[in-house]
Amino acid sequence: MKSTKREIGLYSFYDHTGIRAHLEQMAAKGWMLEKMGNWCWRYRRTEPRAVRFAVVYFPTASDFDSSPGEDQQTFRDYCAAAGWKPVASWAQMLIFANESDTPVPIETDAAVQLDNIHRAMKRNFLPGHIVLLALYFLQMGMQLSDLWKHPADTLARPSFPLFMLCWPLAIAYCAAELTSYFLWRRRARRAAELDGSFTPTRGRRGFQAAGLVILVSLVLLWLFSLGGQYAAVVGAGALLATVLLQCSVNGIKALMKRSGCSTGVNRAVTVAASFVLAFALISGAAYCAVHWDEFRSDGGTYTYQGFTYDKTPIDLPLTTQDLTGQSYEHVSRNRSDSQSVFLARSTCWERVQTGASHLSLSYEITDIRQPWLRDVVVWDYLENTGFSVRVHGAITVAFNWDWLPQEAPERWGADAVYRKCWDGGDVRDEYLLFFGDRVVDLTLDEEPTPAQMAVIGENLRTA
Secondary structure, eight states, X not given: OOSEEEEEOOOOTTOHHHHHHXXXXXXXXXXXXXXXXXXXXXXEEOOOOOOEEEEEEOTTOOTTOSSOOHHHHHHHHHHHHTTOEEEEEETTEEXXXXXXXXXXXXXXXXXXXXXXXXXXXXXXXXXXXXHHHHHHXXXXXXXXXXXXXXXXXXXXXXXXXXXXXXXXXXXXXXXXXXXXXXXXXXXXXXXXXXXOOOOOOOOOHHHHHHHHHHHHHHHHHHHHHOOHHHHHHXXXXXXXXXXXXXXXXXXXXXXHHHTTOOHHHHHHHHHHHHHHHHHHHHHHHHHHHHTHHHHOSSOOEEEETTEEEESSOOOOSSOHHHHHOOOOSEEEEEEEEEEOSSEEEEEEEEEEEETXXXXXXXXXXXXXXXXXXXXXXXHHHHHOOEEEEEETTTEEEXXXXXXXXOSOGGGTTOSXXXXXXXXXXXXXXXXXXXXXXXXXXXXXXXXXXXXXXXXHHHHHHOO
């Protein structure tokens, strides 16, 4: 039989009424609170019994305290004299237990209780939620800005649907928490001024549980929607890194508390460690992303005349060999896939060496999975043509191009074909091919022959 159990503490920081009632129910079932945290609460098994709990807020306390300060210890001594034993603490929240049927209340003044709660909230809850709310709005604004500027690229990201659901949910959660607290505080202040009565808080555990279930469901849906091994590894790695970072920071903070360090030292070390660990994890993720090809289990790579080639090249829908009819000894290929509920995209690249020269081939295949998005995607490819580069910090250089329609698209087996033309009339061997709900952006080393056009259309139309 397990002697301990853990649960997710789905209670707002100020919800002393809900927390007290829940702890009393757990004690009646034989589980006594042992430790509290932002998410996880730990219980130890005891004999089921009726226990009264008190949730008190001590504004000068800190989650980085190794031991109670002098003022807090004096307060705890007064509580102990009245039969209240300290059970656990969470930042500025102190939990006491009393097995008396009619215990002496710790707090007798509603105005003082309200002031203590608000001062604790200003140190712990309010700044964090306000900052998070601002960050959520910023992130959603950045996502919408990307969608406005580059709709096709944005809609092809596997994370876009998740984020566009998560950010509004996160905003609603933070706004609801803040609104709920300030509405309760206004009612409590009026009651305290009117007759000195205490105003119980209203628990929102169901709301928080529903939000957690929705968030987990969206994350799982995002992971399952990732296309390709690379994307799945990156998604799972990002989640694992986030959990690892949180656990590591909390572990460092707990270790510093057990060692007896001062509050200031603990805070400084924990904050510094969080930055160092976050930098290390981000750097490690970036390194793995850059060197992904080296980790693939497809035979590895080798170096020839200063270039890296694949020992066992991966298959691609269209290769240089398909276009020239020649086989090549030294070949390097890469393919990355991404998909969302809106678009699916495959980006392919190949370099081959023939003698002392090199040939390259690259193309991007975009499938429009929602027909109502076709006009938006077509517009993005044909009309959203240009970008700016800031040079030397002050001079901005603009690069623009046009897509020139090509005659006889049936040579390619396509509905329409366009060729890139930069400002000044410089025509490039980059082509835009439309096959129904598929768009292909193709870059070649030279203008293709009619026979090569037919091969390109046949290979890329249904690949």
